[in-house]
Amino acid sequence: MDLRKIEESVFKFLMLTSVVCVVGSLLFILGTVFIKGWHALSLDMLVKTPQGGYYLGKEGGILNAITGSIVLGIGATLFALVLSLPLAVYLNLYLRKNSRRAFIMRFFLDVLWGIPSIVYGAFGFTVMIFFKLQASLLAAIITVGLLILPIMARSMDEVLKTIPFELTEASFAMGATRLETAMQVVLKQVLGGLVTAVLISFGRGIGDAASVLFTASFTDSLPYSLFKPVATLPLAIFFQLGTPFPEVQERGYAAALVLAILILAVSIAGRLISGKFTRHVLR
Secondary structure, three states: OOHHHHHHHHHHHHHHHHHHHHHHHHHHHHHHHHHHHHHHOOHHHHHOOOOOOHHHOOOOOOHHHHHHHHHHHHHHHHHHHHHHHHHHHHHHHHOOOOOHHHHHHHHHHHHHHHOOHHHHHHHHHHHHHHOOOOOOHHHHHHHHHHHHHHHHHHHHHHHHOOOOHHHHHHHHHOOOOHHHHHHHHHHHHOHHHHHHHHHHHHHHHHOOOHHHOOOOOOOOOOOOOOOOOOOOHHHHHHHHHOOOOHHHHHHHHHHHHHHHHHHHHHHHHHHHHHHHHHHHOOO
16 A cells, blocks of 8 residues: 555545635634624614613614724724834845844744733733823724734735845845835735735734723714724624623624624735735736
8 A cells, every 4th residue: 555645645634624624614603693693783783873772772783883993993003004014124124034133023023923912901901001091092093003013014024025035136236225125126026915914904903802892991982083982893792792681692793793794805805905916026
């Protein structure tokens, strides 16, 4: 019996099993949320803010949480982008590939990536107490921005690693500075990957509850100020599923379905948009 064929068959089975587990898990989660929440989903729920007693089963909707999550996600993503892109460029164009400084910076980013989001929330809450600030959209943006910063930075770092060494050397040989090489050569080559990293981070930001539990608070109003509390979909889901009223729990599953659809749309948009930018890539 050929051992190589046996080995190949075993690994094919493992790969197929992995695919089934991943796809099956996604379909199971989406199916469960859809079955439990679709009949509670309505137009009023999407276009109205909570009225008095909404979380006790009365009229209203989750428009405040939807808009709050989007505004918070955009703000946190922009905040993280301002810090992540220069850091990723610095790691790949200004430091040697195997330098100790680059290794240390990547190690700390990996550690930050692994820290639970509740720790970021506790850190943000501690900073708020120190500066005597109240829970607000600004505090949540900073906290969530710090949460997704290592995710975005490491994703961009891995994308920039794919740039051929010869391409940057050719740019330097023609007299371009490192900054000119980064802006006019490197970023064009990996623009699709950078967009994907940004959208992945955005999806992570709008779906996190622990980091905004103490920093964003909650409100029935639409977001209108950086210095006022803001509602988010994860917290709206948490509050609704924690009530003893079945109709409110069904609304919680409906809100979870809205959040899942939103994140799925962001993921699909990331794939489509990144594909359009690949026209700049050398083939």
